[in-house]
Amino acid sequence: MTAVTTDNRQVRLAARPVGMPKPTDWKLTSEPVREIADGEIAVKALYLSLDPAMRGWMNEGKSYIRPVAIDEVMRAGGIGKVVASKSSKFAVGDYVSGTIGVQQFWIGQADDEAGAFYKVDPKMAPLPKYLNALGMPGMTAYFGLLDVGQPKAGETVVVSGAAGAVGQTVGQIAKHKGCRVVGIAGGKDKCDFVVNELGFDACIDYKNESVREGLKTHCPKGVDVYFDNVGGEILDHVLAKLAMKARIVICGAISQYNNTTPVKGPANYMSLLVNRARMEGIVVFDYADRYHLGVAEMAKWMKEGTFKTREDIVQGIDKFPEALLMLFEGKNFGKLILQVADDN
């Protein structure tokens, strides 16, 4: 018995990309949705999360998570609806968050680690928020900033990719903790958004102004915490402006993910010595047992109206390959999400 009587369209990895992923690096496939077995559930994908980290998952080699295999359905976190269940864990109609993959339906054991599904409540927040501040980007921002960055009230926090999913959340958390917050983003619209809508103290438009000069202007006492999503030259500019005992949170390096030449290491890293500063990496999964704390605090701020998030939603599973590229071209404005189906 199953409620599902349709095909499952899927996006699979066809080849390991060299540089920017090409259309031919993907394969769109379709297979019938099978009956579910005992203990299994079928989840209909509604929203999928598109993240810079996906580029890393497409490469071979040791990382914090195993690479997606060739011909495998591309890994993606998402929000879906349980449309069939032979498990006591989930009922038909439940909304869940988990690793759905870039496909219309996920089918498997309800308690399988591969899915790692947990229920979300559409009454508490609109479903896309669970892929943004209340999801992985939000948890990355929350624990990366607070646990690794350890900002103190009055300190200056700089965040790159400021209008992106992680960046917008980092900045707002830092404001809630009493910090001066300076964003770095590409374009006037994004900079206006984080300053006027999210309450950042300033934003440097790296596409139209000198990051070096901007840091000088907006961080007169130097940078105490830098939350880095981009790497590359911007990281070097911030290194040159560190305050004593500064902390750099290494969350990503989107400027380097599609390199065909070697990664540009931070030439100014000796500023760590001069300033007795530290640079540390963060992987969000390490904080899984404390996610609920981050969700609770940010949901409270959202209810108070002192915490906003913005999503950029692209429609249709077939759009996955081109939508992903928006991240690397800086074309998304807010958390990038792929809507796969309507909720009906």
Added chain:
Amino acid sequence: MTAVTTDNRQVRLAARPVGMPKPTDWKLTSEPVREIADGEIAVKALYLSLDPAMRGWMNEGKSYIRPVAIDEVMRAGGIGKVVASKSSKFAVGDYVSGTIGVQQFWIGQADDEAGAFYKVDPKMAPLPKYLNALGMPGMTAYFGLLDVGQPKAGETVVVSGAAGAVGQTVGQIAKHKGCRVVGIAGGKDKCDFVVNELGFDACIDYKNESVREGLKTHCPKGVDVYFDNVGGEILDHVLAKLAMKARIVICGAISQYNNTTPVKGPANYMSLLVNRARMEGIVVFDYADRYHLGVAEMAKWMKEGTFKTREDIVQGIDKFPEALLMLFEGKNFGKLILQVADDN
């Protein structure tokens, strides 16, 4: 009244070097030793410490210490003997450690911060040891390793510049703390020394073997703590072999100090993310109020015979310019010291 009736030969900075310091970047001068005034002392230089950090002091620009000015006597720590005193702090005949500069005599207020002199005891250890394990290199090693690196028994500690002043001390402290210790040094003699004389578990000869392969062989569980004195490619090789939650202590980057091209940043720095690792700078002066603890523990080990140091002593103040280059060419074997005078 003064016991000093001679000239004071000095080495002054004549020009800011581009790349490796040239003979013309120095000026040898001589001036009469003046009478001392109330509160002053005259210190006769015996041994001067030659350190990689000196190269940084010769550059303009913000650092952890102000640059040496053009025409100023080159900064150097050293051990000397008080030969005249109008201060109650020191008596004629006292042996002292402080910032003497590259000159035969230092004269100034006994409590002047510029000298920062404190007494040392030649009966407790031979004077050159106070420029090695019982001096700045030793304190750098002790607090850099223990406070920043935080090694735990059973962990693997890797140190570059292993036969140098800081490196030999780092490795021996780590052995005392129950770690597996792998050195990286240039040449068979140095490697044999740290393994056979100092008790390191292994040493990779970067001049004659692949550092990458060496790390693979000698660090089967990855690198928990890396104490970096050299930067450059070796730092990248170690980054590629980090264990989870590894700590990198940034103490120096001797391979990059004489660059005329931009510093080579660590291209593998994203390993910090993958391994939730951290890279942190250390400046020894921050630990001044705890030096006595480091001295006490290492002096105890020396007395027990479980801690050795090696010095490489060059004779004559005129030799300073060429002796300094030995550091950057890896020609010194042990802590490099310039003997300026005999103790008489």
